[in-house]
Each structure stands twice: as structure tokens, then as C-alpha cells.
Amino acid sequence: MGTALNALKLLDYFSNARPEIGLSLLARLSGLNKATALRHLRALEEFGLIEQNPMTKSYAIGPAALRLAALREIARPGIESARQKMQAAMQIVGESLHLSLLEKNGLQTTLVVETTQHSVRVSLDPSEMLPLNATASGLCMLSFGPAHLRVQLDQDVQVQFTESTLTDPKLIKEQVAQIGISGWANSSGSYEDGVFGYAAPIFGIDQIALGTIAIAVPESRATSDRLPEILSALHALSTDMTADFGGQLPDTFPTEFHP
Numbered sequence: 001m002g003t004a005l006n007a008l009k010l011l012d013y014f015s016n017a018r019p020e021i022g023l024s025l026l027a028r029l030s031g032l033n034k035a036t037a038l039r040h041l042r043a044l045e046e047f048g049l050i051e052q053n054p055m056t057k058s059y060a061i062g063p064a065a066l067r068l069a070a071l072r073e074i075a076r077p078g079i080e081s082a083r084q085k086m087q088a089a090m091q092i093v094g095e096s097l098h099l100s101l102l103e104k105n106g107l108q109t110t111l112v113v114e115t116t117q118h119s120v121r122v123s124l125d126p127s128e129m130l131p132l133n134a135t136a137s138g139l140c141m142l143s144f145g146p147a148h149l150r151v152q153l154d155q156d157v158q159v160q161f162t163e164s165t166l167t168d169p170k171l172i173k174e175q176v177a178q179i180g181i182s183g184w185a186n187s188s189g190s191y192e193d194g195v196f197g198y199a200a201p202i203f204g205i206d207q208i209a210l211g212t213i214a215i216a217v218p219e220s221r222a223t224s225d226r227l228p229e230i231l232s233a234l235h236a237l238s239t240d241m242t243a244d245f246g247g248q249l250p251d252t253f254p255t256e257f258h259p
Helices: 002-013 023-030 034-046 063-075 079-093 136-144 147-153 169-182 224-244
Strands: 050-052 059-061 096-103 106-113 185-188 195-203 209-218
Touching: 002 023, 002 034, 023 034, 034 050, 079 096, 079 106, 079 209, 079 224, 096 136, 106 136, 106 209, 136 147, 136 169, 136 185, 136 195, 136 209, 147 169, 195 224, 209 224
Parallel strands: none
Antiparallel strands: 050 059, 096 106, 096 209, 185 195, 195 209
């Protein structure tokens, strides 16, 4: 089981910014020697999870990953419905949106809808793992997600991305407690300078967050007069997408979001 898990972990190094990776780089990224990395790659290739470019000899995600993604969508429909709702919300608020789902102890960006109304906009990587301490989505997940995420705050070193990033577990927990009351989270340049984020939870059937929906706004447009419109769209998305994913809102969840 350990060998299979180590092989599957290699898939985490692929992203939009790095769609193809050679053996040497993958060995360096993973800390494995080349022989071990090659053995894992061949196992993944045998099952179609990766494929090798015959020209460059680099590796990329294979066709089996697409088949598994399609099967997951059949088993747990919601992504396509989420895309449609995010497109509609984008037309209203005029900003980029992203859906993120909890994966183990991290938050995986699953779906991105970028605004078509502004040339200056927030662009997002649809395969990015979001830090819990530095993003509105992450703080929202800490508030409404599984309890072990909050316990983990005291065990892990929190990375500082900008001067605004919260790294003190005590301060993070204080903000998380406030988010639990308001129902929504925000970040002001704490992950990337000049980017403001607003996020709300998407709940599962157990009333624990399985993901988040967020709106990302450039600082120049993150004005107080726009906040009511953004929060109204965010609450509607949180409510509707919880239903789409077969979830249920907690009884204590706000019926509307207030600035």
C-alpha cells in the first residue's frame, strides 16, 4: 500500500503551470532517486494515469484520469451545475469565481470561471492547492470544515505569503470563529498582493463543509459599495450549490450575509 501511495503522490506535482515533467525534475521535486521515481512512473503509466511524450520523454496526466473524473461526476453530480451557476453569478458581479473542494487536508481548486467584463481581473489556476491560512476559501474551510483541520493548525508551520498573511494559530482561530458567525470569509491581499477574496462554504449531507465558493476581486474594485452585491451573490451560490452537492445547511447558518 505504501508503494502505491508514493506512486500516486507523484500526480500532485502536475499543474497548469507544469503540465509535463521530466524524470530528473520529478525526482528532485519528490526527493526520490531516479530509479524509484521511474519505477513509480511506469506503474502509473501502466494504468493510464500518466503518459510519456515520445518526443520530449516528459510525462503528463494520462487518459485514465479523465475517465475517473467522468465517473466521479456521474456518482456525485454537481460540477456542471456549479459551472452554470458561477457563469450566471459572474455576469452579475463581473468578477472571477472559483470552486474548491476539500482533498485530504488541503483545499483543491476544482473549477474556475474568469470574468469576461474586465481586462484587469484575477486569474486563477484550476489545479491549484489553496493554503488554509492565507485565503478566504481556506479560512472558510477552517471554520465550517472538519474539526481536524483546526487541530492541525497547531501542528503545522503556517507559510507567510505576504505581509497580511496570518501565521499565528491563535489569530487564525479568532478569525475563524468570527467567520462561523457571519457565514462568509474575506481576505485582503493575504495570499497575493492586490487581490481580495470573499468565500462561503458548500456543505455536505453531514452539514460539514466539503468545499467553498469564492469571488476574487482586484483591490481597485474591492470597494465597500460593491460588498452587498458580492455577498448576496455569494450567499445564493452557497445555498444553491450545497443543494446541488446533496448537502444540507446547518440550522444556524445565516439566511443572508451582512457586510
